[in-house]
Amino acid sequence: KAGVTQTPRYLIKTRGQQVTLSCSPISGHRSVSWYQQTPGQGLQFLFEYFSETQRNKGNFPGRFSGRQFSNSRSEMNVSTLELGDSALYLCASSLEAADRGAFFGQGTRLTVV
Amino acid sequence: GESVGLHLPTLSVQEGDNSIINCAYSNSASDYFIWYKQESGKGPQFIIDIRSNMDKRQGQRVTVLLNKTVKHLSLQIAATQPGDSAVYFCAEMGGSARQLTFGSGTQLTVLP
Numbered sequence: 001k002a003g004v005t006q007t008p009r010y011l012i013k014t015r016g017q018q019v020t021l022s023c024s025p026i027s028g029h030r031s032v033s034w035y036q037q038t039p040g041q042g043l044q045f046l047f048e049y050f051s052e053t054q055r056n057k058g059n060f061p062g063r064f065s066g067r068q069f070s071n072s073r074s075e076m077n078v079s080t081l082e083l084g085d086s087a088l089y090l091c092a093s094s095l096e097a098a099d100r101g102a103f104f105g106q107g108t109r110l111t112v113v
Numbered sequence: 114g115e116s117v118g119l120h121l122p123t124l125s126v127q128e129g130d131n132s133i134i135n136c137a138y139s140n141s142a143s144d145y146f147i148w149y150k151q152e153s154g155k156g157p158q159f160i161i162d163i164r165s166n167m168d169k170r171q172g173q174r175v176t177v178l179l180n181k182t183v184k185h186l187s188l189q190i191a192a193t194q195p196g197d198s199a200v201y202f203c204a205e206m207g208g209s210a211r212q213l214t215f216g217s218g219t220q221l222t223v224l225p
Contacts, residue, residue, distance in 0.1 A: 033212065042218065
C-alpha cells in the first residue's frame with residue numbers, strides 16, 4: 001500500500017505570495033490532518049478534513065486554509081506569505097480519525113524569502 | 114534577530130543497550146497516545162500507539178508504558194541500533210477536539 005504523498009517536497013516563495021501544498025492520503029483513508037513544524041514551535045496542528053469537511057481547526061490565522069476533495073486528497077493554502085511561515089508542512093492520513101493511527105508524509109519544506 | 118529553537122532533551126546510549134524515552138502530558142482527558150520517530154529530513158514515522166484503557170503495549174523491539182496516575186508515557190527500545198538514532202515524539206489526544214498534540218521531542222543518539 002502506498003504511503004502518504006506530499007507535493008512538492010521543496011518550495012521557495014517570496015513574502016506576500018501565496019502557496020498551495022498537496023497531500024494524497026493512504027488509499028482508503030478519509031481523514032487528513034495538516035501540521036506545521038518549526039524549530040521554535042515544534043509540531044503544531046493546523047486543521048483536519050474528513051469527508052470534504054473541516055472537522056477540527058488549530059490556532060492559526062485565516063491566511064491558512066485547506067480543502068479536501070471527494071477522493072480524500074487534500075490541499076492547504078497559505079496566502080500573503082510571511083517570513084515566519086517558513087517551516088516543514090506535514091500531512092497525516094488516518095482511516096477515520098487520528099485515534100486509529102495517524103501516518104505522516106515526508107512533508108513540504110517551505111522557505112519564504 | 115536570533116531564533117530560539119526548542120531545547121530538545123537528548124539521550125545517548127551504547128549500541129546494544131536498551132533505551133528509555135520519557136514523555137509527560139498534562140491533559141487528564143487524554144485517552145490515546147502515539148510514539149513517532151523522525152529522522153532528519155523525513156516526516157514522523159508511526160512506531161506504536163496505546164489507548165488509556167491499557168498500561169502497556171509491545172511491538173517489535175519497542176514497548177510503550179502508560180502511567181495515567183502521574184500522566185507519564187515512556188517508550189522502551191530494546192537492543193538499540195544505530196538506525197534508531199532520531200528524534201522521538203510522543204503525541205496525545207483527548208477531549209472533544211480529536212486532534213493530536215505533540216511533545217517537543219527527544220533526540221536519541223546511538224553510540225558505536
